Amino acid sequence: MADVRRVISILVENESSVLSRVSGLFAGRGYNIETLTVAPIPDTNRSRITIVTKGSKRVLEQITKQLHKLIPVYKVVEHEEMVEKEMVLVKFPIDEKLADIQALCQAYNGGIANVGADMIIGMVTDEPCRIKHFVEATKRYNPIEIVRGGVVAIER
Amino acid sequence: MKMSGARMVCEALIAEGVKTVFGYPGGAIMNVYDEIYKQDGFEHILNRHEQASVHAADGYARATGDVGVAMVTSGPGFTNAVTGLATAYMDSIPMVVISGQVPLSLIGTDGFQEIDAVGISRPCTKHNYLVRDIKDLPRILKEAFHIARSGRPGPVLVDIPKDITAQIGEFEYPKSVNIPSYKPTTKGNKRQIDKAVEAILKSKKPLLYVGGGVVLSNASDLVRKLANMGGIPAVETLMARGVMGADNPLLQGMLGMHGNYSSNMAMSETDLIISLGARFDDRVTGKLSEFAKYADIIHVDIDPANISKLVDVDYPIVGDVSIVLEKMIDGIEGKINPDRYSDWRDVLDKYDNLHPLSYEDSDEVIKPQWVIERVGELIGEDAVITSDVGQHQMWTAQHYPFDRPRQWINSGGLGTMGFGFPAAIGAKKGCPDKIVINFTGDGSILMNMQELVTASEYKIPVINIILNNNFLGMVRQWQSFFYDSRFAETDLSYQPDYKAVAEACGGIGYTVTTKEEFDKALKDAIEKNRVAFINVAVNRFENVLPMVPAGGALYNMILADKTKEK
Known part of the structure; x- marks a missing residue:
């Protein structure tokens, strides 16, 4: 399966270890990170992590599902229309x-x-x-x- | 009510109904141990190694279905616990491990016995916490238990700095949990379930592929009901042994690398896999491109990430196996009868008659398979069976007549040598009325042998049957098959006197070289009701068969032993 580039937007609880949970998941499961941006979402206790990644369809599906499994992750948006x-x-x-x-x-x-x-x-x-x-x-x-x-x- | 953080930990454990905690004290967790000393709400078992504490909590959880609890100190106490966490994580076992940590002010300074426990355990826990404020402690403890037992279960680590356990704070144990970002799907999509039911009704050669999730979800009765309703044949994974019951004619056996012929052929020829709480592990599927080529797949799993991870699925159903099965059975009831798949069952029966699971017994030397079958004959369902990892584990999974779920406890996913003995200790604490037997090897038993002392002190009479072939047997088997019999570092002929070791630690030991001696030793060990080593000299070069070589197609099994060593 050919690799596809994808932007994944992750809404997370704004707590100290959350970035390491997300980046560790990518490292541990061999997923690729091209760019990564994090900042708090105004007036909430949440942050948004935006990751550009590349992978086959199956890998991209796994990335989304594995991210969902992290307890402090609220929402994972993986959309072509960004x-x-x-x-x-x-x-x-x-x-x-x-x-x-x-x-x-x-x-x-x-x-x-x-x-x-x-x-x-x-x-x-x-x-x-x-x-x-x-x-x-x-x-x-x-x-x-x-x-x-x-x-x-x-x-x- | 105001109290110390240490006392909060004890109160929370009591509120969760914890009866037994396995652990080992040390500097950073001492405050909590001081409170354990003062309370009588739960018992504490002092294992002689933190790894054993975590495996014991794990064995307790597997045997009872309750959350297992272990407690360790910071630094090396925690790092010793990591293997236990990883073992439980791979097999989705509900567990809460509490570790001490250096005081908050010392974190990050390379303090004495400081290690980043949350960082190290992140990939081998379902979730973990570093408590930074005593105000959060009651909530975190409540969440830890909730996360451990809900959804796809798993171990949760709570790392508590020493100053937090010393501080005084307000304790009110929360009655409920609210984690907005954590809402596991349990019910299963109705439309998907309906479609799956249609697929079953259309299928000519359906096959139940039963995994460890069925045990975790306590869904065995429902699986048996579904199987019996339609006369649907079933195969079990290593983790699901006991779900169908050994005598069940619908059960083909265990599938996978060391599965029996009819199970692997059933998987290769079925037109519909009904996967229940199984995850298409590489030891089950063999070569993926050849796996179940003719089958559509219904995959019921509580973890969406397991679905279509390795194998494309036609009917994905995310949910708790019990809940989904109830709905599935409702949909099928009255539309199916047990005769429906009799042609398919006949085919599988022929396969089983062609190559039944068997071994060649001997009068000269004890065969390891004989020992396992013999224990099955003598004790059968009165036993809880644990194992270590290696050949003995596979032989036990193949040959022991498991009758019920939670009767069989082993480290399937991580394959942790040294798991069996401490897990047996935990299982015996959870099921005191059962005879608990650990089938082990001369390699594995040495990896947590210090637990003889624990079992003796607390009078936990588990029986370790050492199937002793003077080899690291499974690795030796691969060397025989695939490395031209170059036995690199697998000859374990230099051995301790196991009988003497057991007795030096307050247990009882037996050296067995004949079948008669074995029967006598087992009977005596059960009567004496003490922790025991039964060291059984078995055939050195026995191989686990059938075998699907790693990466090979499931239907290409090595059935006969053609190795030169005997």
């Missing part, structure tokens, strides 16, 4: 063409996040595949450091 966004920060040397960098960031719905004495930081938030393209496009400007965030997603 709106996904990912963020990336890129640090460039100040002697690169600043106008070009700014134009590039804007082309990907981003901008300049910070400018210092010897560097400039661009920021882009977009769909994961567009982030990949953006990162590729930055290469000609000799990026010093690239920091990608994990995917966050919401059901359409």
Whole structure:
């Protein structure tokens, strides 16, 4: 069976060991994590964990079922129709063409996040595949450091 | 009412109806032991190793169906308990293990006897807790018991720092549990059950595939009822021995790697598997692509993750086997009669006549299978049988005439050597009126032999029958079959004097080399009513047969012994 990419959204009780339960399950059962994002859900005692994973249909089904078995897990949403966004920060040397960098960031719905004495930081938030393209496009400007965030997603 | 955390632990155990706790004290759990000293609501058994405490609690749970309870200290006390937790986890045994932990202020500082118990036990418990506030302690204890026994049962660890057991807090034991994120499905989907019933009524060669979940759900009577209503043949997994009853003509036997011929052929030829509380383990299915090729599958399991995990299922039903079976039987009643599948049963009878489960007995040397059958003849259903892991375990599962569920206790999923003796101690505490016998080997028995002292001190008269072939037998068998008889580190000829060891620890020992001696020893051990070792010299090179080589198709069994060693 061919591997499929899937975004899984997990609603959990906001307690200290819950992330290790989720990530340990992936590690112990040999499931793959491409990105992982966690943050509390406002005005509740719950958190949302968003994981991008890859696997065969059977593996993806097992991931959902095994996650459900964890006691502090309320809900597992595994949906094809998700709106996904990912963020990336890129640090460039100040002697690169600043106008070009700014134009590039804007082309990907981003901008300049910070400018210092010897560097400039661009920021882009977009769909994961567009982030990949953006990162590729930055290469000609000799990026010093690239920091990608994990995917966050919401059901359409 | 105000009381210490330690006292809360005792009060909670009493409120849960716990009668026996198996454990071993140490620094971080001392506060709780001080309260155990002062109470008389439950008995505490001091095993001589934490692993044995957890196996004993496990054996108690398997024999009675109640939640087993063990108590250990932090650090090495806890790490010794891990094998016991994993054993119970793999076989879905309800258990609560309470461990001491270093005080909250020392957690994370590499304190004396500190270890991350919650981290280590996460993959081998159903759930675990580190108590961080005494206010949470009563709720956590209540939840631990609830989680252990509900849904798919399993072990739960409660790790309690020493300062929490010392603190004073308000104790009111909750009457009910509310965990919004934990609501196991038990009832089974009505439409799916109806469809399954239709499938059974259409089937020409149905087969009940009975697993350990039936024992856990106390559904044996219902399984027998369904089988009898339709004359539906049944096969049992290792964990389900006793469900159908040895004399039941519908029972083909045990299936899988060491299943008998007609059971494995039944599975290979059936057109409808009715799987009840079984999980298609690799030791059952053999090569997956060849497994039950002609069958549709009804899979009843309380754990949705078991369904379509390894084998695609046509009629998935998530629910408690008992509840689902009641509905299934309602749906089938009156629409089926016991003659319906007689052609199919005839086929299976022919298979059984062709290659019945058998062994070649001998007058010169005791055959291990003979010992097991002999105990079955002499004690039969008056016994609770435990075993360790290896050849003796398979022979017991094949040859003992199990008549009822919970009569057969063994480590199926994890395959833990050293399980049998402490589990027998737990089973005897749970079933004091039964004769408890542990079939073991000369490899396994050494792994928890210190329990002779426990059993002697508390007068727990379990009988250990050591089927002694001077080998780590099952590994030796694989070496004979698959490694050209290179017996790497499996020759156990260097042995202790088992009789002397038993007697040195306050038990009674027997050395047996003939059938007559065996009968006498068993009778004497039962009469003396003391913990016993019966060391039986058995045929060295006996193999467990039939055998499906690992990864082979279920219908390709090794039936005759062609190995050169005799």
